[in-house]
Structure formats: structure tokens, C-alpha cells
Amino acid sequence: xxxxxxxxxxxxxxxxxxxxxxxxxxSQGFFSNILAGxxxxxxxxGKDIARxxxxxxxxxxxxxxxxxxxxxxxxxxxAIKKAMINSKGEAA
Numbered sequence: 001x002x003x004x005x006x007x008x009x010x011x012x013x014x015x016x017x018x019x020x021x022x023x024x025x026x027s028q029g030f031f032s033n034i035l036a037g038x039x040x041x042x043x044x045x046g047k048d049i050a051r052x053x054x055x056x057x058x059x060x061x062x063x064x065x066x067x068x069x070x071x072x073x074x075x076x077x078x079a080i081k082k083a084m085i086n087s088k089g090e091a092a
Contacts, residue, residue, distance in 0.1 A: 017031060017032060017035075017072070020052070020053075020072065020075065020076075023052055024045070024048050024049050024052050025045075025048055026041075026045060026048075026049075031049075034049075034060070034065075034068065035065060035068050035069050035072065036065060037064075037065035040060075040061065041060055041061070043057065043061065045060075046060035046061045052075070053071050053072065053074075053075045054074075054075070054078075055071045059071060
């Protein structure tokens with residue numbers, strides 16, 4: 001299940017971090033702490049984050065928080081593109 005972006009005035013908006021955290025199976029607060037560099041996930045959680053974001057577990061276990069936030073931004077961009085493609089298919 002992919003986090004679906006909300007729409008406002010026909011413009012895609014970034015999915016909330018809570019949707020991504022829910023998809024991973026962790027709390028939004030814990031995920032925010034990971035992205036801020038205050039916490040590190042256990043290996044299994046790192047694997048789950050890597051699976052959902054299409055990244056490596058090493059990024060989440062040892063990576064720089066700025067790189068983690070970039071990975072989340074890339075995930076959001078893919079979700080927006082997917083939603084736009086899906087909405088075009090529904091309109092046809």
C-alpha cells in the first residue's frame with residue numbers, strides 16, 4: 001500500500017510523514033526522530049524503511065539524516081507521480 005497524496009486545487013501535495021510511518025509500521029514520532037538524527041532504528045525496522053523507500057538498510061542504520069530526508073523526498077516524488085498517472089487514467 002502506497003501513501004496517497006492529498007489534492008488541493010488540482011495540485012498534488014506531499015503525503016504526510018505519518019502516512020509513510022504507518023506504511024512502514026512505526027509511529028510518526030519515532031520516524032521523525034530518525035529523520036532528525038535523534039534515534040536509529042533496529043535492523044528489522046531499518047529493513048522495513050529501506051523496503052518502502054526503495055533505499056538501502058545501511059542508509060537507515062548508519063546514514064546521514066540529510067540523506068535520509070532526501071530519500072523520503074524522493075519517495076514522496078514517486079508517490080505524487082504515481083497518483084498523477086493514476087488520476088489521468090481514471091479521467092480517460
